[in-house]
Amino acid sequence: MSIANGIPDIVIGRLPVYLRALTNLAQSGKTNTSSHELGxxxxxxxxxxxxxxxxxxxxxxxxxxxxxxxxxxxLRAILNLEQEWRVAIIGAGYLGHALAHYQGFSSRGFRMAWVFDIDHEMVGKKMNGLSVQHIDQLKETAKQENIQMALLAVPTTAAQAVTDLLVDAGIKAILNYAPINVEVPADVEVRYSDPVVQMQHMTYYLKPELEVLATLSRD
Amino acid sequence: MSIANGIPDIVIGRLPVYLRALTNLAQSGKTNTSSHELGxxxxxxxxxxxxxxxxxxxxxxxxxxxxxxxxxxxLRAILNLEQEWRVAIIGAGYLGHALAHYQGFSSRGFRMAWVFDIDHEMVGKKMNGLSVQHIDQLKETAKQENIQMALLAVPTTAAQAVTDLLVDAGIKAILNYAPINVEVPADVEVRYSDPVVQMQHMTYYLKPELEVLATLSRD
Structure with missing residues (x-):
């Protein structure tokens, strides 16, 4: 799925960033902008x-x-954001907790009202007002509530098995926080959120410590 | 900084993904692989x-x-991962908490041993064994401890002001979790982690609900 309708995926990936910047500009009272200002x-x-x-x-x-x-x-029309998408959080650990408390979903097109966990002891506990359900309930709840997306916040070792459950429950898009690539059918989208991947991308551009020390000793 | 040494930034961005997949392959006991298997x-x-x-x-x-x-x-040499990079978490809220508990940093080149917050009431509290320090201590601690990177987990309204403090403290790379673009000098790297941007990227490829309903009613 790297090219759809001949439009490169990397271009699609920048549209939400433009949407976010334009929303911020609108909130600051602006009505017009230019590609220069945005850039x-x-x-x-x-x-x-x-x-x-x-x-x-x-x-x-x-x-x-x-x-x-x-x-x-x-941009909202292009990105299919004229409807509200329903999203489940999978995993009621620290990260699931943080996601359940994240304020930015509903104003940007997503309804985050379901949390699932595999641990029976977590079931019924509240996370920001959301009641944790057992993962066994996922398929039925997803069908009833028309949940099509999931944030996968489970341990690495469980990621593929839980992904299989998500696929079986009809989930069509998964944002995977576990640092492992998972396999899905061709009609299911997966993206990854891994702080280490992003940090390793940045260290490429940084000056290594040894160089820093060498520079200091030359002073 | 989209091109360094003539190598496109998007290529650099895939190297940590290759590194992660190769690490998983090595952990599963493999010694050799091919571009086909990786792909x-x-x-x-x-x-x-x-x-x-x-x-x-x-x-x-x-x-x-x-x-x-x-x-x-x-790959580790190319990405400057032969040294350990020292990283501070900025913001001791739900997200900072989740980051402080994330297990995947130390094995992949990053030492995450400092948490800062602007709220004096948070100072001294423990997050996964890490003592929260006041942001006023950042500059001194960063210099002493050679902290060069930060995970920015503060509210959107505070993101730019805190970014300015990070830059002043000599931080050279920031992973910003607040859904707003921040301005930094040219020698500072910034990347963004925004689940909504990633979900909006995926909804482009999903079938909108209206179409789903239309399909159902045709059945």
């Missing part, structure tokens, strides 16, 4: 932004830039 | 993997594939 805020070139958006149509006018509300509306 | 595990084409690695040298042999330990060693 400056995001550390992306204005040419890249114009090229990304041009895949989907003509959203701005030469000289006057973008109407923020119109562009927000278009 | 199958990661949902990336084998050609892409070979092309990515070719930026850095010749790591495999036609026919015999890659020696896993050798490739792991090379």
């Amino acid at each position: 400056r805020r995001l550390g992306i070139s204005s040419a890249q932004i114009r090229k990304d958006l041009s895949h989907f149509g003509e959203f701005g006018k030469q000289g006057t830039g973008y109407n923020i509300n119109y562009l927000l509306e278009q | 199958r595990r990661l949902g990336i084409s084998s050609a892409q993997i070979r092309k990515d690695l070719s930026h850095f040298g010749e790591f495999g042999k036609q026919g015999t594939g890659y020696n896993i330990n050798y490739l792991l060693e090379q």
Whole structure:
């Protein structure tokens, strides 16, 4: 699924970032912006932004830039955010707890109202008002409540087995927090959230300590 | 910083994913692998993997594939992971708590031994054995302990102000969990972790509910 309708996945991946920046601009009272302003805020070139958006149509006018509300509306439509998506948290540990308390879901298109765990002792406990259900209930609840997405916050060793349960329950998109790649059928989307992967990406650009020490000793 | 030494940032971003998959393969007792096996595990084409690695040298042999330990060693060197990087958690809320309990840092090159918060009432409290310090202590502690990276787990409204403190304290890489873009000098790396951005990326590929309902009513 790296290319859909000929549009590279990396372009799709930047649209939610544009959506977020435009939402922040709108909240600060702005009604218009430009690819230059957006680019400056995001550390992306204005040419890249114009090229990304041009895949989907003509959203701005030469000289006057973008109407923020119109562009927000278009981006929401492109990303299928005109409906509310229902999302389950899988795993009632520290991370599940943090996700259950995260404030940013409902205003951005997601209803997060279900938490599942495999541990019977967790069942019935409350996480930010949400009652933990046993994972055995997932399939029935997902069907009843039309839950299509899941945040997978379980230990690495359980990630594949629980992913299989999610797939069986009809979940179509999984954000996996366990640092392991899981296998899913072709019609199920998986993305990964791993702080270490992101930190290792950054250390590439950092000056190693040995160099720092060498530099200091030359002073 | 999207291109360093002519190597696209997106290629750099895949190296930690390869590193993770290779580590999992090694832990399962394997000593050799191929771009095909890696690609199958990661949902990336084998050609892409070979092309990515070719930026850095010749790591495999036609026919015999890659020696896993050798490739792991090379990737760690490329990503500056031959040293341990010291990382502070900023924000002792639910997310900071989850990060302090995350098991995967130390085995993958990061020492996570400091937590800071702006709330004086949090100071001295323990999070997984780590004592919360006041953010006023950050600059001194960062210098003493050679902390160069931070996980920013503070509310959106505080993110830029706290980022400025991090930069002033000499932090060179920030993983920002607040859903807002922050401004930093050119020599500071910032990456973002926002579950909503990742979920909105996935909804692009999902079938909207209205279509699902329409499909159902046609049955």
